[in-house]
Amino acid sequence: MITRLSDLKLKDIRGVIFDLDGTLAHSNPDFAGLRRELGIHSGTDILAHVDSLSAGEAQAQALEIVHEYERQSSLNASWIDGARELIECLRAKSLPLAILTRNMPEAAQITIDKLGIDIELVLTRYDAQPKPHPEGIHLICQQWQLAPADILYVGDYLFDLQTARNAGSRCALYCPEIIPDYAQAADLLVSCYHSLIKAWPK
Known part of the structure; x- marks a missing residue:
């Protein structure tokens, strides 16, 4: 099922950008376990926490923990049902x-190779400032020579909505089970990709 929350018309979309983990692939790290190991509270931005550590052994150790969680999940x-x-x-x-994706390049590539995801243009947090910063969408739009307003960003989390909004793009939120509080910021709620395929104009 899909739910429209704005005047978005799919026929006007000229390019689509996907989040990776939790959107195309079941590959989200165990964020609760990762936060416990890093000693931070639920809901804390993991990357912001690592960046806040003074450069040196503490930061390097935290980064290695994050990387290992990302690698293992990848x-x-x-595949998420219907994504392919x-x-x-x-x-x-x-x-x-x-x-x-906010993922690191190695983990993103493991997921893409494992599933054979047929998308060549991939930006990670090492290629652009991490979401919710809009730089990644803007870089992709520049390459495509399209306006951000003509792009649909498909993601499964608050950062994805914020990124699209910050970039001036449209956003579809994939939420197959519970609809989160922040969902109202999306243009489109998608509980099933097969429904989105049917809704897209021929």
């Missing part, structure tokens, strides 16, 4: 596709 990645078909559908419409 090794166990699996959605990519094929959008490819058939000749829409340019990209991935913008």
Whole structure:
């Protein structure tokens, strides 16, 4: 099922950018376990916490913990139902596709290779300032020579909505089970990718 929360018309979308973990792939790290190991509270931005540590052994140790969680989750990645078909559908419409993830390059590549995700343009947190900063979307739009307003960003978390809003793009929130409080900021709520495929104009 899809729920429209704005005047978004899918026929006007000229390019689609996807988040990776939790959006295309079941590959989210165990964030609760990671925060416990780092000694930070639930809801704390992990990357912001690591950046806040003074450069040196403490920061290097925290980064290694984060990287190991990311690697392990990527090794166990699996497709989210309908995601592969959605990519094929959008490819058939000749829409340019990209991935913008907060993940590190190595872990993102493990997931992409493991699942055979057919998207070449991939930006990680090492290629652009991490979400919710809009730099990643703006860099992709520059490469495509498209305006951010013509782009649909598909993600599964608050940072994805904020990134799209900060960039001036439209946003579809993938929420297959519980609809989160922040969902009202999305243009489109998607509980099933097969429904989104059917809703996209032929």
